[in-house]
Amino acid sequence: MKSIVFTLLILWMVPSYMGAQKAEFGVLLPSDIQLKECSFEKDAAAVVIFDKGNSWFVNTDDGFELRFDRHIRIKIFNEAAFDQGEFEIPLFQDDDDKEKVGEIEGYTFNFEDGRLMQIPLERKNVFEEKINKNWYTKKFAMPNIKRGSVIEIKYSVYSPYYMHLKDWEFQTDIPTMYSEYTVNMIPFYSYRYRIQGASRMDHFKSYEKSGFGRKFSGIPFNDMVYEFGLKNVPSFKDESFISSRNDYIKKIDFQLSEINYPQGYSKQFMNTWPDMAEELLDYTNFGRYLRKAEKWGVKTFAYLLEKSEEDRLDAVLNYMKEAYKWNGYSGKSARSSFKEFNQKLAGNSGNINLSTIGALRAVGLKASPVIISTRDNGKVSDDFPYSNLFNYVLALVEADGKMRLVDATEDMCPNNLIPSRCINGKGFIVEEDSESWVTISNSAISIEEYNLAIEINLKEDKLQGRLMAKSTGYLALNERGEYHNDKGKLEKEFMQKGFNLIENINVVNLYEMALPFKYNFEFTHSYDRIDNQLVISPFINLAEQENPFKQEKRALPIDLIYLKGNRYISTINIPEGYEIEELPSSHSITNENVMFSYIAAVKGDQIQIISSYSFKKANYSAEQYKDLKNFMNTVTSKTNSKIILTKVAEEVVAL
Incomplete structure (x- = not known):
């Protein structure tokens, strides 16, 4: 009877990683104490020295129980990683049974005044929290974490659910010097597995466990052991605009494929x-x-x-x-x-x-x-x-x-x-x-549009006007939902942008889901006056102030979820006695990926600025990131351009 089924070609028959030392719980190595930085990620705030998991089947009166053991040791370099001392252990339950965690032990080690101080995790600091009907967690935080601390914990999870053979993540948000997962398989359950993010293991080993075997229903057997290890795993950079970290981290997933019953028959589980x-x-x-x-x-x-x-x-x-x-x-x-x-x-x-x-x-x-x-x-x-x-x-x-x-x-x-x-x-x-x-996609673009009609009140030294806004698609869904749940939130957002609302926001189509979500209100807003010049921002803080693509380099694809765009229209009356000193120039960009248009025009005593941009795709490759960043640099710079109005010099009439 098979104890594990491979879904990938095994190309990992390489010598075991020699860094996978046997670590005794509670006993540090000199190298753990002396470690000052991560050798392969020097700016890291902490590093996982090792993280080891072990899953195996324990005989019970009713058959088998899955047991998962974990042992992890972390070195803290600075305050930015103090949260690495907070742990959560997710546990599954149903109406009949539940997973249980036991034997939680932990120490914080600090080297002070030439002495190694060992502070244990106390049981009173381990808490249980219900998540929902089927999940709860055990939570705890390690004590007395400082710069240079070494954190070490170990625990065991006991599970009656043979479907729930633990998956394993080799990668976290801090670098890992060595991560190893060992699974001890028995001939009565077969699992398939899938490895993500690694084309080969630094350590892979499979062998039949030696020594005295075990028995179940009179059938003798030995465990088959599989060891998976990776060394020098970089931290996962949780970049913006990605689908999910679960799509990119280095991990291994297991799926039950077959039960082999002692009576001699088998049950397949979704093999195709x-x-x-x-x-x-x-x-x-x-x-x-x-x-x-x-x-x-x-x-x-x-x-x-x-x-x-x-x-x-x-x-x-x-x-x-x-x-x-x-x-x-x-x-x-x-x-x-x-x-x-x-x-x-x-x-x-x-x-x-x-x-x-x-x-x-x-x-x-x-x-x-x-x-x-x-x-x-x-x-x-x-x-x-x-x-x-x-x-x-x-x-x-x-x-x-x-x-x-x-x-x-x-x-x-x-x-x-x-x-x-x-x-x-x-x-x-x-x-x-x-x-x-x-x-699964949606070809319709979601648009947010702001239309401003602005007067410059010279006596009160402020802008006053009316804003009419509308959104469509997913942007409408998001705004409609936010406003429905918290009617004051929309007003607060505009007040944070410097708007003084003269009246309450008038909302249109709140419950007409198929129609655009609309709202409007009258407002006042400040502007800058420098000597005899007025400096006006035509979109008065509505346009994005910063480029959302902030990283210098990008390793992962960009996922915007859906097609989206923005449109800003501003009509500004030029006050009597003033003329245009500076008006932003028009500009446009159009290609297969993006579109941007900025048009500035003067009609009589009115200035009209129309700016719109859109993304023509919901997904872009990492190689296109630089172009998207440059595009949004142009968009944010242009949409935040200023209009300068200068007071017309009064003519001196000679007597």
């Missing part, structure tokens, strides 16, 4: 995409849930059958959004039964969207579940069906000959959009014998 689809379609909280939802939909939505397909689709989505509340939890399957969901009128994304699919089928529309991974969960690959990488479900619907991805979790989201958290690569269509995927 059609297998995974079949497994889901037969699962109580997925396929069977769908069938119950469809039966419910036949009774509930019979009145829609005479409408057009598009109208049926919108009616079902509107009903689901109004009648049911998303509880904030993601899931590719339903978390509660269909009966409980209808009693509480609330559930996770699986409850809501699987019910929606059932209802759409009930009104005669072709609708299929599409399982995806949300942005914070990382992208999925079609290389191998790792079901645990998926954490959400959408509906793929055909209406009036057009295919659409829809979601019913957010009542503020228009029916032609899915939440931006779902725009993450592609999704797997769950149908019988399916190997089909759908790309």
